[in-house]
Amino acid sequence: MSKAILAARKLSKSFGTNQVLSDIEFEVHPGAAVALCGENGAGKSTLIKLMTGLYQPSSGHIEFCSEKVNWRTPSEGIDAGVAVVHQEFSTMSALSVAENIFIEALPRTRWGLIDRKKLRVQTVNLLDSLEIQLDPDQIVAQLSVAQSQMVEIAKALRTSAKVLILDEPSAVLSQLETQHLFKIINALRLKGLAIVYVSHRLDEIFEICTDIAVIKDGVVTSAGPIADYDQQKIIAAMVGRELGDMFPPKASIERLSEVVLELQQLRNNSFDQAVDLSLYRGEILGIAGLVGSGRTELAQSIYGARAATGRVLLEGRELGKRTPSKCLSAGIAMLTEGRKTDGLFAQSSVAHNYISSTISKGASDFNIATDLAAQRSATVVAQFNVVVDDLGLPISHLSGGNQQKILLGRLLENQPKVLILDEPTRGVDVGAKAEIYRHLRALANSGLAILVISSELIEIVGLCDRVCVMRDGAIAAQLQADEISEDNIMSVAAADDSEQQPLDIEVQCVNVKSISSTQAPI
Amino acid sequence: MISIDQGRSFKATLKTWARATRFESLHWVIIGLILMVFALGSIGSERFATLANIFNVQDQLVVLAIIALAQTLVILSGGIDLSFAGMLGLLCVFFAGFNAQDTQTLALAIAATLALGAFLGGINGVITAYVGVHPFIVTLGTSTVLTGLALLHSNQPSGSVALFFEDVVYARIAGVPCGFIFVICLYALTAFMLWRSNFGIRLYAIGNNEVAAQISGVPVKQTKVLVYAVSGLLAALAAIYMVGRFGVGDPRAGVGFDLRSITPVIVGGTLLAGGFGGVLGTALAVILLSLLANALNLMNVSSFYQWIVEGLIIICAVSVLVGRSKK
Structure with missing residues (x-):
């Protein structure tokens, strides 16, 4: 050798x-x-x-x-x-x-x-x-x-x-x-x-x-x-232990009857295509597609973080001019793709990160009790099994999985009806992944509608009840039950409907502008 | 066949030039504004659009141009240099203090002033890079210290310089002030250095993403020290020029230049956070601001209004930049 x-x-x-x-x-x-x-x-x-x-x-x-x-x-x-x-x-x-x-x-x-x-x-x-x-x-x-x-x-x-x-x-x-x-x-x-x-x-x-x-x-x-x-x-x-099944059992499609979120002709500023979509109470809907297919842009346009035309209806009522804070109080919460760039306040404590979107909860506007922040985050730490020595530590000291659990808990503090999760397990280890999947399923069972964007096909296939495959900003296919497989998803996502070459990265990613556009000038 | 190749290579050359000078579409806006100021000035005052006046403006912008050039380099590296107020004051009294009357003393005085400028700038760099204090704080501190030192040395304009040196500073070639020609050469040299030297590329790299630069093997700390030293060196050049203009060393010569040096950099499109921009934008912005001040002067507009206009220009420039990057 x-x-x-x-x-x-x-x-x-x-x-x-x-x-x-x-x-x-x-x-x-x-x-x-x-x-x-x-x-x-x-x-x-x-x-x-x-x-x-x-x-x-x-x-x-x-x-x-x-x-x-x-x-x-x-x-x-x-x-x-x-x-x-x-x-x-x-x-x-x-x-x-x-x-x-x-x-x-x-x-x-x-x-x-x-x-x-x-x-x-x-x-x-x-x-x-x-x-x-x-x-x-x-x-x-x-x-x-x-x-x-x-x-x-x-x-x-x-x-x-x-x-x-x-x-x-x-x-x-x-x-x-x-x-x-x-x-x-x-x-x-x-x-x-x-x-x-x-x-x-x-x-x-x-x-x-x-x-x-x-x-x-x-x-x-x-x-x-x-x-x-x-x-x-x-x-x-x-x-250090045997993991049972990674993914909890799925919901039965028959149970899905009540539409919580409805998108009508939603069209954002990055793509020409419009999207129509219904999200049901109690389901986990997966959005699959290649990087640059418009998944994140769709999520952002629902949440009001990206300019878009078209209608978004929550429980039958149209949401007017959407902004992230309006969506949050209406009952739509979103977990962003980049935990470090637009998810965490990296230098702030775990407790402050946790309460940051519901600061005044249980406190008057001018008096935020420090104890309360610690108490509230202690509950979520126990509930989500977060490994943390001290809630006063900057959240950047936590591992990716633990950070993600805190962020998920933070969203739930807003009592959302719809959860939009963009790459919920990116940079998260296997153990924490399984835990997050379990929590998501429990949340869906309790009546939340969850939309999961993911590049990991195993996750989409294992976790989701229905799957929408996106291509060039539009939903190219909707799959459910047995149709959901890696092969089916990939054949739609990477379909050759133009002169696209499979290995030509330039062509596939021509629409990704989010990186350059998030650069603040000053 | 050959002609096609030439056509393509001409276009490619143009593209390379645009990249090398960091030309952006924003610069057309500044050029447009310059033309606008020119038109308004010509309407508002008979004296504005005369050759004599244009040469005057060229004379007046020399110091601002040199200081803004220094600031551009520092800002590109992700820092900021607020030490010019104290730096210029001290370097002025230092240079004038030599009372240089012959070439030999003058050469010594110039060399010593340049060295002192680079040294003082280098101190800013060392504290920023090795101690890790934010350059805003460091340079504000050194500026205060240097102002104090300059005033201790003499609390009023003092010293002198040889008359023949003043003649050189005031000299004109075909009407164009030598100082202006010197500034143009300085800008061209800096632009060339940013495009073709390791130092230039390192500057952009650390201003853009310091951690990435470090991982890539860029000597981040040394580069930072160097950029502040260069900034000090340029301040020394400006100080020498100022003494040549006034004939004495004024300890208050730098007052206001700390903030005034930033305006052209920002208006010229360089990102305050570092990494993006270049000297061409600064050059155009210096011309715009100087022409504007001159036009308003000739139209007998109070200098208080000039402040208002300059402030509005900064805000507009930054707003345009923000809007552009959101697109």
Whole structure:
């Protein structure tokens, strides 16, 4: 067997008194793809940061090419040949595609100036070799999320990397884009690159990885060739217990009789197509579709967060000029797609986040009792099984799953009749996912109407009673009962009704403008 | 065949130039406003549209242009420099304090002033980057300290500079003030540097997304120190020019320039948060604001009204920017 190219030996890391990783043994060989699994907060990201020089170990060390190394900065790791695609986007939206990819390695003329012509040629060559279709001169702010992810990958691969670490690269990609990514990864692996692949999507791991290492609470609990594993075994190693069925039983379609929310010819400012839709009491309706198919835009236009024409009726009464606060008090609550960007008040405490949309509840307008905030959030912490040491801590200290539970609780404080959830389990670990699914089903059973937007097909198929598949801003198909399957959804979502090429990311995502438009100018 | 290629490459060249200078459609609006001010000024005053007056305006905008250029660089990097009030005052009395009468002393005085400017700016940068204090606070603090130092040195205009240096500052080539030509070269050089140097790209990178820049291996802290040092260096250039104009070093020379330096940057379309914008917008905005002030002056409009107009322009400019980015 070949020698490990990158390895962690007895690696430990603590922040203050908080031991995040202890005695980690991890290695990856040339030509292998190791899946790094674990719940959120298990220590995967910390391990990656240690292996790339962003953090320094408290004890133990990193081995690269069988030699002990001590990288002090990310650039040392990059120079040695460890390329990383970070979970958080590290693209710089003000720079062009080419500048992003080659920053700090820009070709120079002999006067020391940047050689723009060469830069362009290099970028075109690199993108071609990866079969990524992008204009090198385009500013990244104008790209879709998936496209910027491709920039990120190209950037990681611009050096002659020996190891490629991908930290949840597919979290924002649609199925087709993920397949494209896998093609790239496989080709690289066969060329002898060592791959470390972090993902929450277990099905992906089986598709692309050769080995697996599972981390739980900062310790490697299980490792070996992927062939020795099945989904249940991985989940068991990740959560430390057997998970029963991920998804609770569905509602029977016959029960759905009372329309709670009705959309008539709703047309938002990003698409030409209008949407008609009815949402019934007690159901979970899934909205599937590729990234850029108009799912989020639809949710925003219902909630009054995006300009739209057409009518929205709640329990038969038309909602006039909708704004988020009006919708909230009328009984429509929405969970946004980006927890960090427009969901949380990251620096505020857990308690304040929880009460932020119902501040005056149980208090007079000029007197908000601190105790009350703590009391109220303590109830939700117990109800949703949130893991938190102190409600006064900034919510950014919580793991993704726990943050999401607090946000869900916050929505419920408004006593909504309709819940709109955009990617409710993005960046949430398996254990918390199952809990969230259970809560959603219980809420539906208690009479709420729930609309779930998701890029994870397993979630759509497993959770939803009915599914609408969107394409180009319109609902292309409605599926229910046995019709709901991954194949059916994908065949509609990615249908070739134009000159669309399956792997042409540019064409698919041409309508995504939300990223650039949310940039505040000042 | 060849002609087609040439046609395409001409278009591509144009596109590259637009990208290199960070030209935006917003700049057409500023150019339109400049023309409008020009038209109104010509109607309102006979003296406005004369060559002599235009050269006058060119003379008057030199200091503002240099300071606004410095501010543009700092704002692009995601910071802000409010130290110009104290910086200009101190550098003026420092430079004039040499009482340089011969070339040798003058050269020494210029070199020392430039070095001091860069050093003082560098201090702003070090405190911002390495201690982690918000540049708003840091530069406000240094400005106050430097104002105090300048006034301690002399609480009224003092010092002198060789007459031949004043002649150089006042010199004109075919009627065009040398100072203005110098400013144009300075802007061109800066624009070139932003497009073709690592420093330029790093500036945009850290102003746009500091964390991402750091992960990408950009030396964030060093770049920050450098940009504040460059800002101080430019302030020193402005101070030297001011002493050349007035013949003395005025410790209060910088009063008002802290906030006035920001106006052209914002009106020119550079994002206050950093990362987006460029020097072309600032240049156009400096021309617009200077022409406007001059036109109002010639029309005998009280300077109090000029303040009102300038304030309204800032608000309008920012409103336009907000509206544009929401689209």
